[in-house]
Amino acid sequence: MANPLALAVLAWLLTEPMHPYELGRRLRRTGQDRYVKYSRGSLYMVVDQLRRAGFIAERETVRDTRRPERTVYTLTDAGRAEFHEWMRDLIGTPRQEYPQFGVALSLLGALAPEEVAALLRHRLLTLTTLAGELRAGARTAAEGGLSWPFPVEDEYRLAVLEAERRFVARLVDTLSAGGLPAEQA
Incomplete structure (x- = not known):
C-alpha cells in the first residue's frame, strides 16, 4: 500500500x-x-x-x-x-517525492520571466503567511501544554516552508536582476 x-x-x-x-x-x-x-x-x-x-x-x-x-x-x-x-x-528511507511546485519549476520556461517573477512574489507572500500561522499554532500548542510528538509534523512543515521561502526569494531576486533560473547555479 x-x-x-x-x-x-x-x-x-x-x-x-x-x-x-x-x-x-x-x-x-x-x-x-x-x-x-x-x-x-x-x-x-x-x-x-x-x-x-x-x-x-x-x-x-x-x-x-x-x-x-x-x-x-x-x-x-x-x-x-x-x-x-x-x-x-x-x-x-528518503524517497523522491513529486510535489506539484517541482513540476511547475521544471516547466518555468513556458512563461515570460516577468510573469514568473510576479507569480513567485505572490507565492513568497503566501509562504510567509503560512509560516507565520504555523509558528502561531506552535506557540498556542506549547502554551496549552501540548508536547511532542503531536506538533512534530507542523515543525517539519515549517522547515519545508522556510526552505521553499528562501529558494523562492533567491529565484525572484535572480529574475528581477534580469537573470534566468539556470544561471543561478
Whole structure:
C-alpha cells in the first residue's frame, strides 16, 4: 500500500477499534486532515481495501437509534505488522517525492520571466503567511501544554516552508536582476 490515508487508518486503529465515521472525525479533530487528503468516499474505499487485504477486520456492527448502522473495525496482527513496517520505511528511507511546485519549476520556461517573477512574489507572500500561522499554532500548542510528538509534523512543515521561502526569494531576486533560473547555479 502507498496511500497515506490507509496509513492513518491503521494508526488510529492501533489505539482502539472504531467505525469509519469516527476515523474521519479524529482526522479532522487532530488536524491530520491537513496532511492526509481524503473524502468520506475515499475513507470508506480505503477501509474496504484494508479489510480485503486482511489488515483490518469487522469487529461488530452497532446500531444507535439516532444513527444508521455502523461497522466497527479492528486492526489485525497482519495490519499491525504492516503499519510498523510501513512507518519504519517512511521514516528511515528518503524517497523522491513529486510535489506539484517541482513540476511547475521544471516547466518555468513556458512563461515570460516577468510573469514568473510576479507569480513567485505572490507565492513568497503566501509562504510567509503560512509560516507565520504555523509558528502561531506552535506557540498556542506549547502554551496549552501540548508536547511532542503531536506538533512534530507542523515543525517539519515549517522547515519545508522556510526552505521553499528562501529558494523562492533567491529565484525572484535572480529574475528581477534580469537573470534566468539556470544561471543561478
